[in-house]
Amino acid sequence: MKTCQRCGYPIRGEAVEIDAFSSSGARPQMWRHPTDAGCNKATREAGPGATYTSPLQRHLGI
Numbered sequence: 001m002k003t004c005q006r007c008g009y010p011i012r013g014e015a016v017e018i019d020a021f022s023s024s025g026a027r028p029q030m031w032r033h034p035t036d037a038g039c040n041k042a043t044r045e046a047g048p049g050a051t052y053t054s055p056l057q058r059h060l061g062i
C-alpha cells in the first residue's frame, strides 16, 4: 500500500508521486495525497486517536 509522505497515512485512491532524488542517484518511489483535504481525510479515517476535525472543516475540505 502507498503511504503519504506528508501525513504518514495510507493513501486510498488517487496518489501523487513525489520526485525524490538521493545522492546515490537512486530514485525511491514516494507518494502523497493529491491535496491537503486528502491528507485530512486519511487522518480522520485513521481512527479515534486522529486529529479532530470539526464538521465545518469537513465541509470546507480543510
Ligand SMILES: [Zn+2]
Pocket (backbone or CB within 6 Å): 004, 005, 006, 007, 008, 009, 032, 033, 038, 039, 040, 042
Ligand atoms: Zn497525506
